[in-house]
Structures are given as structure tokens and as C-alpha cells.
Amino acid sequence: MTGETAPSSFALTTAVDILLVRAAATTVTPQEEMNGTAELNVTYTRPAVGTASVEAHEVGRASSMRVLEFSVSDADGAFAFGRTTYAVRARSAQ
Amino acid sequence: MTVETRFDELVQNWERRPLLRELGITVREIELGRVLLAMERNDTNVSGVRDSINGGVQATYAEVAAHIAIGTLLDDGGRISGTQDVSVSYAYSATSMWTMAEARVLRHGRLTVVDVDVRVGDAGDDEGRLNAKARVTCSLARTPR
Numbered sequence: 001m002t003g004e005t006a007p008s009s010f011a012l013t014t015a016v017d018i019l020l021v022r023a024a025a026t027t028v029t030p031q032e033e034m035n036g037t038a039e040l041n042v043t044y045t046r047p048a049v050g051t052a053s054v055e056a057h058e059v060g061r062a063s064s065m066r067v068l069e070f071s072v073s074d075a076d077g078a079f080a081f082g083r084t085t086y087a088v089r090a091r092s093a094q
Numbered sequence: 095m096t097v098e099t100r101f102d103e104l105v106q107n108w109e110r111r112p113l114l115r116e117l118g119i120t121v122r123e124i125e126l127g128r129v130l131l132a133m134e135r136n137d138t139n140v141s142g143v144r145d146s147i148n149g150g151v152q153a154t155y156a157e158v159a160a161h162i163a164i165g166t167l168l169d170d171g172g173r174i175s176g177t178q179d180v181s182v183s184y185a186y187s188a189t190s191m192w193t194m195a196e197a198r199v200l201r202h203g204r205l206t207v208v209d210v211d212v213r214v215g216d217a218g219d220d221e222g223r224l225n226a227k228a229r230v231t232c233s234l235a236r237t238p239r
Contacts, residue, residue: 009177010113010154017150018141036142037149041181 035087042082146187159197160208160230190214
């Protein structure tokens with residue numbers, strides 16, 4: 001995410017969810033499919049400057065969900081932290 | 095300046111922002127400490143599972159509603175210095191025709207807390223149903239004169 005001015009938290013909140021959906025998608029098996037965001041919590045400690053990157057790790061899983069913790073960083077270090085839960089379900093037979 | 099004039103300016107300032115225009119967000123009702131927004135489904139905000147409105151967009155929608163509700167309470171020189179915290183619980187996929195966000199300020203101070211209900215519904219359904227519940231905390235500051 002790059003801009004001449006600091007990205008607003010509005011843009012960051014949307015971007016974080018989109019990127020985390022991709023991260024969560026890497027944890028589902030071929031027998032499962034993503035079923036939407038169930039919960040999103042993000043805490044900002046300061047405004048972002050320039051390019052921001054998101055790093056996420058799976059910290060918990062069940063047959064119906066994946067839980068990820070994440071941080072968002074710019075050149076000065078991490079400035080936002082959070083946790084998200086994504087619903088997962090068994091892929092329906094076609 | 096009357097309260098009505100101040101609210102009109104506040105609404106105009108928000109509704110002309112590219113983010114709100116891109117997401118199809120308009121202000122339906124506004125009063126001290128409360129705002130009701132409407133969001134139309136469009137190619138930008140619909141990108142979730144089952145053609146639902148993206149969860150991140152809904153979180154941003156709640157955040158915008160919170161900022162506007164706080165804006166109704168700011169006096170001269172007061173400003174939002176930033177969002178501190180956004181927490182959203184999603185109950186359903188937002189696949190309905192309309193999506194409304196109602197924000198109410200719970201606490202107004204240096205850290206201001208706002209409760210936001212996101213409701214969805216279809217034609218002929220005035221009440222809709224609760225789709226997501228958000229709480230947004232913002233820090234306030236004062237611009238030096």
C-alpha cells in the first residue's frame with residue numbers, strides 16, 4: 001500500500017481484511033471453503049507513513065473457523081495489531 | 095452558525111470524499127452524537143463470499159459512521175486525531191439489497207467510544223436485521239489556534 005500521504009485507517013481497515021482473507025485461504029484444505037469474516041479486531045498505535053505491509057499467522061483452527069493474529073508495519077516498524085476469525089465450511093458436493 | 099448549518103457542512107464534507115463516493119455511502123439522518131448511513135451495493139463494495147459486501151468494507155463503513163457521529167460533537171478546534179481501535183462481529187453475509195449503519199457515541203472524551211449497528215434488508219423490509227456489530231474508539235485532539 002503506497003501513497004504520497006499517509007494511508008487513512010479507513011483504507012487500512014479494508015486492506016487488512018482483504019489481505020487476511022488471502023492469508024486465511026492458504027490454511028483451508030481442498031475439502032473446505034472460506035465462508036466469510038466472522039470477527040475483526042484491529043488496534044492502531046499511530047498513523048501509517050508510506051508503504052504498509054501486513055504479516056499474519058494462524059494461531060488457532062477448528063473445523064468451522066480459522067483464527068489469525070496480525071501486525072501492520074511501515075518503515076518505522078509495527079503500528080497496528082489485531083486478530084481476526086474467518087468462518088470455514090465443508091465444500092458442498094457439486 | 096446554527097447546529098443545522100454545521101451538520102449540513104459536515105455531511106457535505108463527508109459525502110464528497112472519494113472513499114464514500116466509491117463505496118456508495120450517503121448520510122440519511124444526523125443529530126448530536128448519532129448518524130444513520132446508507133450504502134448501495136456496487137462493484138467496489140461487493141467482493142465477499144456469496145456476492146456479499148466485503149467484511150473489511152463493512153468495518154470501514156462502521157469506522158466512517160463512527161467518525162461522522164463524533165464529528166457532530168466536536169467544537170471549534172476539536173478534531174479526530176485517529177482511530178485507535180475497531181472491533182467488528184459479523185452475524186451474517188451482507189447479501190441483502192440495502193445496508194445501513196447507525197452509529198451512537200457512547201463516551202465523548204479524549205478517547206471517544208462509538209457503538210455501530212450495521213443492518214441489512216431487502217425491498218419492503220423497513221427494519222431489516224442486525225448484520226454486524228462494531229465498536230470504534232477514536233482519539234481526539236485540539237488544533238492549536
